[in-house]
Every structure is written in structure tokens, then in C-alpha cells.
Amino acid sequence: MNKNIKHILIILALFASAYNASAKDYLITDFGAKADAKTDNTAAIQKAIDECSAKGGGKVVVPGGEFASRMISLKSNINLHLEAGAKISAIANGAKYTSLVMGNEVQNVSVTGSGTLFGNGGKFTIGEEAPNRPYIIFFKNCKNVLVEDVHLLQSASWTLRLFGSEHVIVRGVSIYSHANLNNDGIDIDGKDIIITGCHIDSGDDAICLKSEDSTKRVTENITITNCIAASNCNLIKMGTGSIGGFKNISISNCSLRRATESPFHKWADKPDHYIGIPISGISGIALEIVDGGVLDQVSITNITMTGVQTPIFMRLGSRKNPTGSFKNVIISNITATSHSRMSSMIAGVPGFNIENVTLRDILINSQGGGTREDAERKVPENEKDYPENRIFGWTIPASGLYVRHASNINIDNFQVRLAAPDARPALYLDDVKQLKATNVKVDGEYIIDKAVYKANAVNTSVNQ
Template sequence: MKSMLLNRFYPIVRLLCLFIFLSAISSCKQGKQKATEAINVEVDAFDAADEIIKRIVVPEFPDQIFNITDFGAVMDGQTDNSKAFKDAIENCHNAGGGKVLVPAGKFLTGPIHLKSNVNLHLEEGATVVFTTDKSAYLPLVHTSYEGVQLMNYSPLIYAYRQKNIAVTGKGTFNGQADNENWWPWCGNSKYGHKENTPEQKDAHNLPRLRIMNEKGTPVSERIFGEGHELRPTFLEPFECENVLIQGVTFTNAPFWVIHPIKSNNVTVDGVTVSSHGPNNDGCNPEYAKNVHITNCTFDTGDDCIAIKSGRNDDGRRENIPSENIVVENCIMKDGHGGVVMGSEISAGVRNVFVRNCKMDSPELERAIRIKTNTLRGGFVENIFVKNIQVGQVKEAVLRINTYYGIYANQEGDFIPTIKNIHLSDIQVANGGKYGILIKGREESPVKNVTLTNVHIKGAETPLSVENSEPILFTNSTINGKAY
């Protein structure tokens, strides 16, 4: 059976698009035959992951160097170097591309806007520090907040509709967000918010943006920024193609850290995110396609990696699923989840591959997480997780929740669908409160969850499963018991 299946499907992987391939391999029969085919599906699926990586275009740049000090940059950590960064990038772009070099030293700047064919490169020992003067992040730009597009403060590093861009090197980007700057706007006293001061939940902030989302207000009319309290992302390639983020460290982020939105061919390689502020997700591909996240370390205040595709009406209008995403050789420390799909997921997520990662921290809540509700809707399908070492998680190794919602009134008319979730070769030393925690919908049960060679120890409750097809276990145990 194994040989026949491999012979049948391997040419399809090479010749057809991934979606067709995965649709074919996920249509397996019930019972023992289904359990057997699940193993073969994983073998073929990770061949497909290799194909995704091969197809991703990693940008290359002309051998030209534009040192920011040649454009007036001063490495004293106090002088505003915004013009030096802008002029170096402009000159590099106009010359056909190359490397904008940030040498060792401490450079203060406002937001950095990248242009096509520019590689912003930080030498070892270089630190770029972003100003706390919020007026520097004006004029407003087309960006996004929690899955809803708007005109807001510029991200700290921003590229809009650019091609062949990179941020590389061994230096550090420090967003200078803390309990005095940006973070208090989240509304939590833990992050410096003081009673009776503005916060993101005030009527002129998120509630106003939510209404604009529902009404379909043009993005150009969704004006926020000054006088509002919605924090910018750190690094945001928006509608970009061929993006490389490599080697650098991000710390003290205002909000989401790496946010490739509506972008294609994105490589995040060897990056360290060490940022424990509110909503400090490490990497959030959104409406993104062909993404490779590898050799990274995430130590975050929220999800390490969270794959998204728009919130509610915005996501359904865009109708751009995030797809063909490979995560490998990464370390996940603190965070709400290791690899997460949702909750802004209204356009759907499919074809996600996670392999050869280590997840371990008393503050890591889940290893793999899928979260949505009937306001978000959306779909999640074809998720493959293989060869993961989990030391400790707080809540669950796998959590699927279709009733997700921190805030009230999270019920609507958009029933989510979740299917084809495959975990294999996973060792868990301490599974937390649950081994597997699934809460599907009676109208749309979770389908085709398989565990192969998965061994979970130390779970207080092995299984809590509602509204799901029976999980298919092959050579798997929870607390030493075979299932």
C-alpha cells in the first residue's frame, strides 16, 4: 500500500500545484486504511514543503554599498538620523539597488521606509533605536490593526508595494516600546496603563474601526493615528514580493513584530524576537503566500508565530487565504502559542508545514493552536506538524477552539471549518492541563485529526474533545496510555 501510494502521488507533487495535491491526498477512507494512509500523507506532504521552499524567490542585490554615515548619520544614540536613512535608501534604490549599511554603533531614527532592491544591513554591534516621538510616525500610511486595514501611524520598518527587499545582518532593532511608550495604550496596568487615560478599547479607537469594517468604509477614510491609540507594527512588508528578513534581532516592539501582509515569497531566517510587550506576536503572515520561517528564536509576549487572514468582513472581502507556509528549525520559548492559526482568519489558512522545532517554557501556553469563532469564520486545512520536541506547555499540546473570544459578542453566522490536521513524531515531556483540547461546532465538527508517533507525558487531562471526528491515533500515547 505504501509503495503504491508513493508511486501514485510523488509525480503529482512535482507537476501540480500544492492545493490540488493536498486535496487529493486528504480524501482517504475510514478505519484502518485511513490511519495507514495518514502516515503516507505526511511523507508526501513534507516533500511538498520542500517544493514550496524551492519555489520561494530569495532576493539578491547588486554589489553596491551605501553607508548611512556617508549620508550624515551619527552613532551617538541621540541624534535623529531619519534623513540619513531616507537619503541612503533613496540613493541605493535610484542606483539600481544594493546594501544600505548600518555600521556598529547606536543610531536613533524615526520610521524606516524600504524601497525595491534595497537590503538594509546591520553590522554586528549595530543598534537601530526608534524614537519615542509619536509625531515622527506621521504622515499616516496604509497598514492594518488586528486584521483590519486602516490609515494609521507608520510601522517602524515599512515597505509598501515594493519588490526585492531585505533586512539583514547581526545587529538589533530596538523599538523602545515600554510601560512609558506605546504599551500603555493596550489598556492593561501591567504595561503601564493608568486609569482614566486613553486606551485602544475607547469608542474612538477599536469600536470605531470595527464599525468601519462592518460597513465596508474605504480604507482611505479609516483615519486614525494622532488623537487615537492604536499601536504600529514593527516590521511590515505590505503587498511586497521577494522579501528576506535574516539574522537580526527585534526587541521592545509596540505591537506585532514581523507582519508580512498581502506579500508573496517571504523568507524569515535566523531572526531573534525577544519582546514581551502586549500583542508582541513574533511573526504574523497575513494574506501571505509562500512563506519560509526557519532557524529563528521566538521569546514573546504573545503568539510566537500566528498565521492570519483578516478579521471578519475585511477578511471576507479580501478573500486571500494565507497558504504554503513552512516553519522549521525554530525555537519557541515564552508565548501564548508556538505555531498558531487565527484568530483573525476570515479568509482561511491552508497548507502549513511545521517540522524540526523545539518548544519549551513554563510560560508557553500551547504548542499548536487553531482559534476562530462564528464572527471570524474562515477555514483551516492541511496542517502538517512533524518532529517537534516539546519540553513544557501550560495548557495543551494541540488546542483547536472554534469558540475563541476574549471580548463579548463573538457569535455570528459564519461557521468555521477545520480539517486535515496531522501531527507526527512529537515528544512532549510535560503536556500541561490537557494533552489534546478540541472544541468544534456541532454544525461543523473538526475533521481528520491524526496523531502518529506522538507521545505526551504529564498531561493532567489526556483528552478533551467536543464536536470532532474521532482522532486517529497510530503508535501514540498520552501519559503512557495507548490510544
């Protein structure tokens, strides 16, 4: 049996055993909740949860209608079920709370149904560092968690956060969040987690893996598959917040694109940014270790992306803690259309290489337009800067892939198609050891002597 399917069946069996099918449903309106969008229903909903928990657990049902509420605290063995047409809306009257739906150190919990959790994010203080902005769903140090089919709209901060949690399935969830800054879609910190069949359209990172626990706990055994993700920032990201790091990560069969709207990020406003479309994501795939920690055993395959500035961004840096390690990554079967002069990058720092990376069957449709000045510019190290594609400037000396401070890199079938003439090489290698590239191709007019530029590159070979 497929390991992931077995994992899902185990978790679902745990839920089935926790919830007595013959037990009655706990309807929140039976506890005084009113669907008038004005009444504060926090106490009524919480009373339904508490009584259901006291009777051994079961299903707390939110019927059709809009119910205003502050934070709802889930308990073990509770299924919060939102029926079709049901909506719980976050109250934003200055009240301070962590999340609209909160699970803290509970197990066998779920949030299901086709209803909506509305974060009301635009009614909270707008700002990157603005305080007291709740998540929509937050599971902290929980076990055996299911979030399925619900709609999560307009968070005040991150939308769905998993922290220190394990044995989690997030399936069929729809997220739309452009009401405030920091509107991440799904943030993952834990282990044994499956994200599948989700549709995310967010202002900040769409799917973001983190490792932020002070004990340096590693985020590991993560599967992300069959998702559609849109963002004005990074589409699929590991870091920042990489104290422990990431191990045994599998990402596959995802479609990435630019966000539907961009009320806060105006990447194309300045002409020297060379962003070719009004709305774009930053990086399609961003892998980052900049706070210590280790990134090891990551596989990403079968990804399509449009509307991004940089298709693939890998960064090993030294932002806060001693430099960590970055190794054993395979990225394959990628089709991307990029809209900037910031090409894909593999960038370590002096003395600390990114190691053992394979790029296979990569097709990049580049907007081109790079100048000879772009091709010859000196790229700063910026070891401690925040890791985004623009960390080295709004132009990079490669039209396809820039590689620096890296070793044992294997590239097979790497194609760059230029929409406009470009004076930069397709590959730019600087302080690279043991690189082998085969079937490197450039389609379009590039105004240079070579398709590959090497600076301090040892034991490297490129076959075009």
C-alpha cells in the first residue's frame, strides 16, 4: 500500500474511533448562537464545544447563516463542522485573540464541511508588524488533525498555521486572503503532515514550511501534492524561520500562478525592477536555510508555474545563527514562465556550499532583455540579508540559472527560451565545484560569446 494512503487511512481511523457515530450532533443554535452577523456568539459556540467534549466528543455543527465570534478553543475528540452556507466571522472590535479557531495541545480534532471561516482581516490594523492580528485556524502542538473542505477567507494574518503538530491532513481546503499584510496561505511546522488538493490565493507566501521552535525541532516527513497555489510572494517556500530545518520533504503535481489581486505589493511600479507584468509572484519554489538548521532530502517534481519573477530560488545564508547546511535536493519536470531579470539561483555563502543538487527536465520561458551590463555586474554576497530573489539586486548575470558557492550540482535537460534578445549567458557559474550539465539549450537570440560563463569553476563540464 502507498505509504501516504496508509498514513491517511490511519488518521481517518483515529477520527472514526474518537467520534461516536450514534452520538447526537451539537448544534450551536441550541446553545444560543444567533445567525444575525452582529451577536457575539463566542460563548454559545464554546459552550457547545465544551458540552460535546464533556460527553466524550463528537460533532459540533454550525448551520447555515453568519455567526460573529472571537476565538473558539477546540478540545480533543471534537469535529467542528460547518454546513453549506455556514459562516463564522471574526469580530474585529479591538479584542485581542490568537486565532478565530484555536487548537492547543489537543488530539483527534477536525474542522470540516463546505462552510466558511471569515477572518475579517481588513477590519484589523493593516501593517507588516501590526499587533493583535489573529490567524483563522491555528493548531499548536496537536496530534491527529484533519482540516477538510472548508473555505478560509481574508485573514488578518497567516491563514492556516500548524505549529509543533503531527499526523495532520489538510485536504480540499480553499483559501483566499488579500485583506492584510502577512497573509500567508498555509504555514507548516511539524512532522508527518499531508497537504493535498488545496486551492490557495494569498497575498503572502502560499505554502510555507517553517522550523521556528527554540529546541531546533526539524520539520520533517511532509507531503504536498495536487495543489493550486497563487501568491504575490513565494508560491512554495521553506524558510525563513529555519532554526531546525527541513528533512524528507516531497512536493509534487502542483500548479503555481500569480495572485488574483495585489493590494499591497507593487513589484512592477519601478522601471529599474524590470518586472514584465503588473501582478507577479516572487519565486515559484524558494528553498532557504538562513537561520541555522539543515535542509536535507527534498524532492520536488511535476510543477508548472506562470506569473513568477524567479522560478527556482535556493539560498544558504547566515542571517541570525551560524550557517547551517543545504544538501540532497532533486527538482525535476518543471515548466515555468518568468517575468523578471532575476533568473533561477543556487547561492551559498563563502566557505559554505549548497551541495548535491539535481535539476532535471527544466523548461524556463524567460522574458529576456538582459544587457551586457547585467551580464558583467558584480553580485554582492549579502550574507545576512533577508532571503528573497532580489537579495542580489533586480538583475542577475544569467538568463537561466545563476550558481555560486555550490558543489556536486547535476543538471540534465535544462532549456531556456528567450522572449527577447538577452546579453547574459544561460548559465553563470561562480565558485562551483563538480558541476555536470548535459543538454543545456537556449532558444532565442542571446548576444554573447558563450551560453555558459565560468568564474572559479572547478571540475565542471557543460554539454550543450
